[in-house]
Amino acid sequence: MKEAAIRRLLAANLLCVLSVVLTAVVPAFFWDGFTVLGTHLTWLCICSGCVSTFNILLHLVLKPNLSPKRSSFAHKISRFLKCCIYFFMSCILFHAIIVLYGAPLIESVTETFLFAVLLSTFTTLQCLCMLGPNIQAWxxxxxxxxAMSIWENSLQITTMCTIFGAWFGAFPIPLDWDRPWQVWPVSCSLGATFGYTAGLIIAPLWIHWNRKQLTYKSR
Amino acid sequence: MQRWPVLLFLAWVCLLFFAGIGLFMSGFLLTRIELASSSSCSDPLVPPPWERQSLPLGSCWAPQRFSKAVLVIIDALSFEFARFNPTKASPLPYENKLSFLHHLATSQPRHARLYRFRADPPTATMQRIKGLTTGSLPTFIDVGSNFATYAIQEDNLLAQLVQNGRRVVFMGDDTWEGLFPKKFFRSYFFPSFNVKDLHTVDDGIMQHLYPTVDSGEWDMLIAHFLGVDHCGHKHGPDHPEMAKKLTQMNEMLRSLVDHLGNDTLLLVAGDHGMTDTGDHGGDSEKEVNAALFVYSRTPLFGTGPPEEPEAVAQVNLVPTVALLLGVPIPYSNIGEVMAELFSGDGDAVSAALQQLSVYHINAKQVDRFLHSYSLVAQDLPAEQLQHLQELFSSAVEEHSQLLAQVQGSTLVPPELESRLGSLISRFQLYLREARAVCTQSWARFHPLRMVGGCTLIAASCLLCYVASELAASSDCFYRSCLLYPLIWGLVVTVLLGLAHAFTQEGLDLLLMSSWAAAASQLGFFWHWWGRHPKRARLAGSQPPLASIGLRQRLREWLGLAFPMGILLFRCGAMFSDSFVVAEARVAPFLLASLVMLLVGKLHWDGRLTVPEGPKQQLLGFSSYRREIWYLLCLVAMLLVCVRLSGFFHQCREEILQCRPSLFLSPLASLRNTRAKNLFYLLCVALLAGLVYAVRSWLRRYGNLNSSDPLVLFVRWGFPLVVLCIACYWAVASSADDSLGKLQELVQVAVVAFPWAVYGLASVGLLLLLCNPMTVFAKDTRESAGSIVTPYLGVPGSEVNFLHVIPQIYKRMQESQKSCLERGNCRATIAAYGLGSVYSAALVIALTLLGFLLMLLHSERLSLAFLLLFLEAFVLLHIHTRARGLAGDAEPFSVPWYAVISWLLAASQFFYSTGHQPIFPAIHWNAAFVGFHLDHSTKLLPAVLVGANTFASHILFAVGCPLLLLWPFVCEMPNSQRKKPKKESREELQEVEEHMMEMRLRESPEKFSTALLQLGLKYLFVLGTQLLACVCAAMILRRHLMVWKVFAPKFLFESLGFMVSSICLLLGISLVMRVDCAVSTWFSQLQLR
Incomplete structure (x- = not known):
């Protein structure tokens, strides 16, 4: 049972990684002059959009957290609206934290906000998909x-890896190498993306190594 | 409580660090004193009158040979670039490119010659330009009259040319603009900073060079090309770009020579060489090996060129050019004339006579310089100076004899020639030895001393860490870890002193103190190691305990990893010039990360959530404790403070698009009157707000009730200080011209108000030292009644106190409660503010210091200071909360993250009070707050400027003991909140809870150990940062940016370390002083 679950997790995560990779590669075929570094803002939009739709689809298909009770349509709508509000709030919160960490306040607001959206996509959206708008569960x-299931374990790992990736992404900014990826927020968003993909790959492996120690409490 | 051992231990550790810093500095920083005197045409150095008569018009000291000169400086023109080897089949990209020089040298051997041009380290462009114009050996710190500008204050070639009415035209590197402001007749500067840009400077020069040469409106033309150097930095020498660049230079020289007239001397020089990677700055063979090429259309040399090009020192260019152009040699020159350029067309004897006369002038000038230098500074060894003096006087004597004989024509040519030759070589010997002596003391790193200093600092850091771990656990700590090491150190000092007395050598105080420091460190580690195996054996006898200990230790190490990781990042950032330049943003980033990580870790450990009850466990839900919101608000506030403090930044020239903060300029420079008034009112209001906040804090903890002089001072003196500061700001920021008649009054007021603040603040500090108790005792007992009845022991004994204090406390509690509840008071003493007596003293001291430091800064930086106080307050609260939430921690030890965040905040506010670790960014105005542009001593302005520069270091170091005290101070509100929840047994608990800082007095041993531990941790973190700086300076001493980034950073960091450690000692001794006062207070209470 557990092995099968881990395999399912691995497959889902690899699909996520693939979606991230595709966002960097595919648009170049449709649109001349598209590069991740050159047209970074476009890429940010595409990446957040794709990853979020893909994640939502994936969770609709796989349903890792089967809710025991069936809920009404109105309940579902309110849940969905709540999720939207939470996502928006998390974007704002990330934006505020990024600015407090030293990002420019007035210049390049768009860049900062899109970076916040990307971070929210990698972190908050996953949580919303997995746990719903339920702060206590978060x-x-x-x-x-x-964590009560391998899915939640994976969520922990990917979220932390994303945040740390973004944090490490800020390190090369002051260096005087004059590379295009040192411009704000390219290095940070790349760091976050690499962290996210690394987390996606690490999570199943880590769970696999530690499968003996991991015992989940039942609900 | 052991007060003296704690202070002595900390002072000893500080001294160990100081010895390390001193040793490193003596090896790394080359210092020299600049002399203000300059040579002039009428100096009595000039040759005897019979030669003087033949001097043509416009010549000084020696007859002018050329009326014009062109100096082409090709930055980083290594000798390898300039030499041409036609036999080489496949030259490297940088070889055989300057073919035109070779062509000139071979086709006209008496007109042109190539030399090896030996540069003196440090081989950075600015130092080399200084060397090429002053003829001296510039070191990193040329102690001159003015630190604020880079402008050359010493006598130099350009100054001499201008003084003698020559027109100097410059084109190229804009470093010269800063070095020689307003010296040029005409100038074309191009930006030098962008190392990636190979062509702007060179193309700019080329555009102006030929028209300028043809116009003839110049006497000296200097063109400084940067392309070769930049190409080296960008691509390295072994690159096709370098070939292109050198070919371009070759073409430039070819067409330049076509434009020259017959009376013009052409000099092509490289200021330094480059390493295989294209860098320079150090003293390796490739870096110092530059090229010099001399050419003129009239014959220069009497003989053909030697086989192998001769090597000349770079400073030799200065006297040579000066005398060739007929101007005096700059005063501080230590170079030797290149005599073969003076031989002229005549026969051998007249050539030798001519050479002799220039040598004579040169030697006299060098002798004069050495004499005046030795009067000012002692860094040239006396016995060598004596030896030089003898050499000089004998040569001069022989010279005058010889001249007399020549005049009497008693000598025949062969003998004359040989005597002339020997005399010339004696002068040469003198000049070379003089230069060698100077070089030895000014232009050499001492690697051994650098390594020694580095090791001392590293060992001291280790010692701090070990001692901070050890202090808590061991019993006879001071004897084995303080007394014995001190004895070791003393023994070594005495031995060294004796050795010196026997060998009669000069006593080097620095070396001796470092040996003593090393010995005492060895002593410490020896005794520590001696105790170590015993403990291990003890642990070994109980295997289960040991394994638990191991696991615990592992967990401890993991816990340590996160604050230490941040510290590691901070230290790593010192090794990159970009990160040092951007440190103003690095420190806040790391501080924010540290605090966020702390909160994240608390959350991860489940400390923030309410312990799960059975019901919650079923649901799988968790909810936060109520304190969490408070903590989150604090963290948000800290982040906002950190971000806001970034608005008070100063700029470095390395960041091109940076604009310095508007708040740095004084209010007087604001044009807009309304904005000025608004800012003024804001500053004063915030200042008043600070006083109000401090007073209300004190009132809250009951420290404002007594009628002691100190409390009265806080009540009335603080507003008075604020008033004085406000008046001073008003007077200083008012426009000068608007006041008219009141001018004199203003002049008085500008001096009087700061003095009033100084006076009031020192009165406050004195009061604080004399009687730091801010406790109001209300004695309501009857005359016969004693507070604590069961006490009959000998009053004053330490044991007695231990027992008495808690009792007094209980009594106070009871009396208060009974007063409230029953309305009738029993006989007890009520002491207000005893629970926060230590912190109150520190807060008062910090506020006073804050006022003083604000006065030294420009008006609007007071906003930054308020942010500083706010941030420190928030940090303390976060620390307290986090500790309360983490639970199990030992109350008497301050965790590492608190110390590291405190120090990160200190370095953050170094930048946020408008400072940068570079010399031009120092606020020199601070020296004149309260003084009218005159200082009788140098000490006072140094103290004022130092206090201004290290303001945040001072405040945070003095406030460091608060990290220990604050959790105790904040106990009270916690217990009050808990009260309604717990129903039974709260009576007893609450009495315990209200002890606050008196808990520290309950266990004086632990208190003193905790203070020692805190001090050691603080010194460890400071020392680690310093160690990183030192290592960076040592390892990267060949780096391009060493003199611009790393060396100033090291200097500021080490000065900051000294200031911080001294202030830390002061802060801790203030706490001890309060402790003394509390003891006497209790004993008086008991006696009554």
Whole structure:
């Protein structure tokens, strides 16, 4: 059972990685002059859009967290609206944190905001898909021994890897190498993306190595 | 409580660090003193009158040979680039490119010659330009009259030319603009900073060079090409671009020679060479090996060129050019004339006579310089100077004899020639030895000393860490870890002193102190190691315990990893010039990350959530404690503070698009009156707000009730200080011309108000030292009644106190409660503010210091200071909360993350108070707050400027003990909140809870250990940063940016370390002083 679940997780995560890779490669065929570095803002939009739709689709198909009780249509709508509001709020929050960390306040607002959207896509959206707009569950998942399934474990790992990737992405900015990827926010968004993909790949492996130690509490 | 051992231990550790810094500095920083005197035409150095008569018009000291000169400086023109080897079949990209020079030298051997041009380290362009014009050996710090500008203050070739009415035209590298402001007749500067740009400077020069040469409106033309150097930095020498660049230079020289007249001397020189990677700055063979090429249309040399090109020192160019152009040699020149250029067309004897006369002038000038230098500074060894003096006087004596004989024509040519030759070689010997002596003391790194200093600092860091771990655990800590090492150090000092006394050598204080420091460190580690195996054996006898210990230790290490990781990043950032340049953004980034990580870790550990009850566990939900919102608000506030403090930044020239903050300029420079008034009002209002905040804090903890002089000072003196500062700002920022008649009054006020602030602040600090108790005791007992009845022991004994204090506390609590509840008071003492007596003293001291430092900064930086206080306050609260939430931590030890965040905030505010670790960014105005442009001593302005520069270091270091005290101070609100929840047994608990800082007095041993531990941790973190700087400076001493980035950073960091450590000692001793006062207070209470 567990092995099968891990394999399912691996497949899902690899598909996610593939979607990220495709966003960097495919648009170049349709649109002349598209590069991740050159037309970074476009790429940011495409990447967040694709990854979010892909994730939503994936979760609709796989349904890793089967809710025991069936809910009404109105309930679903309210859940969906709540999710949208949460996502928007997380974008704003990420934007604020990024600015507090030293990003320019007035110049390049678009860049900063799109970067925040990307971060939200990689982190908040996953949480929303997996756990729904349920803050208590979020709090539980992001603490030690809080994960209750391999999916939640994977969520922990990808989220942390994304955040750390973005954090490390800020390191090369002051260097005087004059590379195009040192411009704000290219290095950070690339860092976040690499962190995310790394997290997606690491998560199943890590769970596989530690499958003996991982015992999940039942709900 | 052991007060003296703690202070002594910390002072000893500080001294160890100082010894390390001193040793490193003596090996790394080459210093020299600049002399202000300059040569002039009428100096009595000039040759005897019979030669003087033959001097043509417009010549000084020696007859002018050329009326014009063109100096082409090709930056980083290594000798390898300039030499031409026709036999080479497949030359490298940089070889055999300057074919035109070779062509000139072979076709006209008496007109042109190539030399090896030996540059003196440091081989950075600015230092080389200084060397090429002053004829001296510029070191990193040329101690001159003015630090604020890079302009050359010493006598130099350009100054001499201008002084003698020559027109100097310059084109090229704009470094010269800063070095020689307003010296040029005409100038075309091009930006030199962008190393990636190979062509702007060269093309710009080429555009102006030939028209300028043809116009003839110049006497000296200097063209400084940068393309070769930039090409080296960008691509390295072994690159096709370099071939292109050198070919371009070759063509440039070819057409330049066509434009020259017969009376013009052409010099083509490289200021330094380059390494295989294209860098320079150090003293390796490739870096110092530059090229010099001399050419003129009239014959220059009496003989043909030697086989192998001769090597000449770079400084030799200065006297040569000066005398060839007929101007005096610059005062501080230590170069030797290139005599073969003076031989002229005549026969051998007249050529030798001519050479002799220039040598004579040169030697006299060098002797004069050495004499005046030795009067000012002692860094040239006396016995060598003595030896030089003897050489000089004997040569001069022989010279005058010889001249007399020549005049009497008693000598025949062969003998005359040989005597002339020997005399010339004696002068040469003198000049070379003089230069060698100077070089030895000014232009050499001492690698051994650098490594030694580095090792000392590293060992001191290790010692701090070990001691901070050890202090808590061991019993006879001071004896084995302080006394014995000190004895070791003293023994070594005495031995070295004796050795010196026996060998009669000069006593080098620095070396001796470093040996002593090393010995005492060895002593410490020896004793520590001696105790170590015992512990291990003890642990070994109980295997299960050991394994638990191991696991615990592993967990501890993991816990340490996160604050230490941040520290590691910070230290790593010191090794890259870009990160040092951007440190103003690095420190806040790391601080924010540290705090966020702290919160994240607390969350991960589940500390922020309410412990799960059975019901919640079923649902799988968790909810936050209520304190979490408080903590999150604090973190948000900290982040906002950190971000806002970024608005007060100063710029470095390395960041091109940077604009310095508007807040740095004084209010007086604002044109807009309304904005000025608004800013003024804002500053004053915030200042008043600070006083209000401090007073309300003190009032809240009951420290403002007593009628002691200190409390009175806080009540009335603080507003007075603010008033004085406000008046000073008003007077200083008012426009000068608008006041008219009141001018004199203003002059007085500008001096009087700062002095009033100085006076008031020092009165406050004195009061604080004399009686730091801010406790109001209300004695309501009857005369006969004693507070604590069961006490009959000998009053004053330490054991007694230990027992008494808690009792007094309980009594106070009870009395308060009974007063409230029953309305009748029993006989007790009520002491207000005893629970925060330590912090209150520190807060008062910090506020006073803050006022003083604000006065030294420009008005609007007071906003930054308020942010500083706010951020420190928020940090303390976060620390307290995090500690409360983490639970299990030992209350008497301050965790590493707190110390590291405190120090990160200190370095963040170094930048946010408008400073940068470069010399032009120092706020020199601070020296004149309260003084009218005159200082009798140098000490006072140094103190003022130092206090201004290291303001945040001072404040944070003095406030460091607050990290220990604050959790105790903040106990009270916690317990009050808990009160309604817990129903039973709260009586007893609450009495315990209200102890606050008196908890520290309950266990004086632990208190003193905790202070020592805190100090050691602080010194460890500071020392690690310093170590990173030192290592960066040592390892990267060949780096392009070493003199611009790393060396100033190292200087500022080490000065900051000294200031911080001294202030830390002061802060801790203030706490001890309060502790003394509390002890006496209790003993008096008991006696009553």
């Amino acid at each position: 709090i539980r998942v992001f603490s030690k021994n809080g």
